[in-house]
Amino acid sequence: MKFNVNQQDLQQALNYCQGVIEKRSTLPILSNILMNAEKSSLTLTATDLDLIFIHKIQNVEVAEEGKTTTTSSTMYDIVRKLSPGKKINLTLTDTSKLHLESEKSIFNLNCMSASEFPLTNENFDENQFLIKSKQLLKLLNKCKFSVSNDETRHYLSGIYFHQTEVDDKNYLTSVATDSHRMSISKVRLEQQISFDPIILPKKTVFQLCALLDNYDGDVKVSNIKSKIKFELNNSVLISKLIDGKFPNYIQVIPKNNKKKLEIDLKLFLNSVDRVASVSLDKKDGVKFNLSKDTLNLSVNNTNSGDGKETLNVKFDHQLEISFNSRYLIDVASQLDGEKIELFLNDMGSPALIKDPGDFDSIFVVMPMKG
DSSP, X not given: OEEEEEHHHHHHHHHHHHHHSOSSOSSGGGGEEEEXXXXXXXXXXXXXXXXXXXXXXXXXXXXXXXXXXXEHHHHHHHHTTSOTTXXXXXXXXXXXEEEEEETTEEEEEEEEOGGGSOOOOOOOOSEEEEEEHHHHHHHHHTTGGGOOOOTTSGGGSEEEEEEEEETTEEXXXXXXXXXXXXXXXXXXXXXXXXXXXXXXXXXXXXXXXXXXXXXXXXXXXXXXXXXXXEEOSSEEEEEEOOOSOOOOOGGGSOSOOOEEEEEEHHHHHHHHHHHGGGOSSSOSEEEEEEETTEEEEEEEETTTEEEEEEEEOBOOSOEEEEEEHHHHHHXXXXXXXXXXXXXEOOTTSOEEEEETTEEEEEEEEOOBOO
């Protein structure tokens, strides 16, 4: 195997691989990436057995075709420190050494045989549909912060995707909840698709977000019973799905929240963030003391002190209610409009948060006691 490749192309591909490979793997081969040079391309594959990432770099000068595996973290660390945009020459000198050369730098990296690398070969041709990358990224970004970290309830540690129908229009809807807050978002589909409800694991969500951030185009989605495949231009992501039943989220959406609070989004976000600064772990509630067109925000921490701020808002009632400041900041950071709307009921009931800039996304946040 002998080829040369552009430094930036290889760094970007290795960067994506880092998100897939586990830092501490019991199987040494899983710390490696599979490199396959053939024709005029280099294909890199990384896996943790639950997630497979495949990326093809085009326009590679391949002198000798071949494949091998080498430690991903070492390779990435070297490549990112080389001069940007320069050529990197790679040669497999014998089966256990990969010779890397760029400008005046020379490295010989240990390899393991490509035959040891675990590859799957399922047929994903049955259920397929196309979705715009920006639409898929929206569904992920609006929900990813609400995914649960509680491993005992594994069915909540991912985003629930399913097809919904509203007024004869088809939507792909995403939902996530950690039982303290919930995010729901949907995008319009041009037609009904063949797609069974799935729960996409958290790690896959973040890996997919990283890929979509740098991609503008169609994503081909295909799923079989326990796995899903996302195909972008030069990248493929195949993921196992979470086996479990997602709870009935519709019944959690508040129906009787008539007290509408409307605030300028940036003002709200900055104020909550400032006042919460006195709370070291953000677990102290930010207290809302609401009266007509006035919101008094306050945080009191026994160790570090207290903070207060007053905002002009649109509100026509009297109410005191407390929220986890981190939950409010997470939601507000994902809104598209210039305002944020909170629909409230009483101090013990969840708040329904809407975005005037995106009618297809809603958020529910539970209040804090006391």
